[in-house]
Amino acid sequence: MALSPKEKEALEFIEAYFVDNGFPPTVREIGEAIGFTSKSSVYKLLRRLEAKGYLEIVPGEARGLRLIRPARGIPVLGKIPAGEPLIPYEDFEEVLPVDPSFFGAEKLFALRVKGDSMVGAGILPGDLVVIRVTEEAKNGEIVAAVLTEPEPEVTLKRLELKNGTLVLKPENLSYEPFVFEKEDVARGRVKILGVMVGLIRKGLNPAL
Amino acid sequence: MALSPKEKEALEFIEAYFVDNGFPPTVREIGEAIGFTSKSSVYKLLRRLEAKGYLEIVPGEARGLRLIRPARGIPVLGKIPAGEPLIPYEDFEEVLPVDPSFFGAEKLFALRVKGDSMVGAGILPGDLVVIRVTEEAKNGEIVAAVLTEPEPEVTLKRLELKNGTLVLKPENLSYEPFVFEKEDVARGRVKILGVMVGLIRKGLNPAL
DNA sequence: CTCTTAAGAGAACAAAAGTTCGCCAAGGTG
DNA sequence: CACCTTGGCGAACTTTTGTTCTCTTAAGAG
Known part of the structure; x- marks a missing residue:
């Protein structure tokens, strides 16, 4: 069920409060945070959130208050990130119950690996690769990038920069590298979403 | 600093309560749980726990109440597990801030991989392999096993069972399999600690 | 033996917090 | 228009809860 603006505001406050303090806020605190003068209004709003399954x-x-979805986790990027703001933290069905600070950053997302182009780096199809959001990547880092042509597609490759050209190298001899000249980059044919900072595998070989 | 029995009992109750309920217990609830009739006694005990840095x-x-160490996580097995009860949940310096239920089980531990004998399965040196505690493993599963001779050592290999013999196969052609006959198993020369249910990698190549 | 400290009991209290009840305005619907 | 639902306000009330104070007991140190 959809959330009204105030409901969304309240839920986000509760989650943030929980992360900061280690325990949920009181009805009064929620009211103060979202600009309600009456506690009963807050209480009713909470009842609605409960009915909608959020707590x-x-x-x-x-x-x-018991939060249903984990307050702290890493969202799994499901579809192709079309919009620019990226990571609205909504729209993600799945959230990995892992504290982001474990990977040394707060702005993270995870990407499910398709294909075996990175097996050489110990990355199997089905693995969840943890990406730190940034546009600055160094030579040799594994990056998540979006290729805009022929149609938008997210890919995971090792980055190689040499005097202006940008190369995305698979870690598998059966695949060819993607080479982008300076002008390709300038025209936005390739865009770096972030760099890999970790990996989570569920099962022996998640693709099976 | 060391914890007295009552302090330990209280701390464990608080952690368990937190996991079950999603928020910390009250002073009274703690008192009831550990058998204190006076709240002030509980309060003093909490002050001690605070002074000792546990909350x-x-x-x-x-x-x-704010817990310092994460209430829910996967302990990393540091040394070789000599004792039998295994996983006392103390003695672990490091705890991965990952909800165990993500891997579909509660009795889990993690093992830091040494060496490259399993690179063929996408397991790099330095990776943290998540193990579900069990002695029953099926053919083809990757298991954590302890070899008792010449001296106790924990190893991670793929399991192969054929009419009585137990084979631990590396996933790297440079290494030889370990073969155990029926009597080796009976004499306890090899013991299965659990089966791999997942993997966590921090960084691109954690060994570097 | 005396003094001190640690660990807990019990009572008392003030503050914090959940919950209910009645009322009201806006918006849609027949 | 009359009616109902949604989403808000305010007041009142009862519990819950944290916190402090003054004993009591047992163990150890000197």
Whole structure:
């Protein structure tokens, strides 16, 4: 079910508060944060959030709020990132229950690997690659990039920069590198989303 | 600093309560759980836990307890597991801030990979392999096993069982398989600690 | 033996917090 | 228009909860 603006604001506040403090906020604190003067209004809003499945109210208990979706995690990028702001943190069905600070950064997302073009770097199809959002990548780093032509597509490759040209190298001899000249980059035919900072595999070989 | 039995009991209760409920317990609840009839005693105990660095008390706030070490995570097995109970959950310096249920089980630990004997399975040296504790492993699964001779050592290999013999196969042609006959197994020369259910990599190539 | 400290009991209290009830304005619908 | 639902306000009330104070007991040090 969709969230009204105030409901969304409240839910985001609760999650942020939880991350900062280690326990949920009180009804009053939520009210203050979203600009409600009456606690009963907040309470009703919480009931709505409960009905919509975003949290659970434990009756009678101080700070008795239980968040359903994990407050802290790494969102999995499902579709191709068309828009620019990127990572609206909504729109992600799946969130990995992993504290982002473990990978040394806050702005992260995960990408499910398709294909075996990076097996040489120990990256199997089905693996979840953790990407730190940045446009600045160094030589030799593995980057997530979006190729705009012929149609938008996200790919994971090792980056190689030599005097102006940008090369995306697979880690598998059966595949050819992608080479972009200076003007290709300038025209936005390739765009770096971020650099790989980690990997999470569920199962032995997730593709099977 | 060391914890007294009651302090340890209280801390474990707080952590368990937090995992179950999503928020910390009240002073009274802790008292009930550890058998204290007076709240002030609990409060003093909490102050001690705070002084020892295990939690933080937010003054005046209901359920204002902040746990320092993550309540839910996967312990990293540092040394060789000599004792039998295994996974005392103490003794682990490092705990991965990952919800164990993500890997579909509760009794888990992680093992830091040494050497490149499993690169063929996409497992690099330095990787953290997530192991589900069990002694029953099927053919083809990757297992963590302890070899007792010549001296105790933990290893990660693919399991192969054929009519009584137990083979631990590396996933790298430069290494030879370990073969154990029925009597080797009976004599405890090899013991399966658990099966691999996942992998976590921090960085591009954690060994570097 | 006396003094001190650690660890807990019990009572008392003020502040914090959840919950309910009634009221109201806006917006849609027949 | 009359009616209903949605989403908000305010007041009142009861619990829950944190916190402090004053004992009590047991163990150790000197």
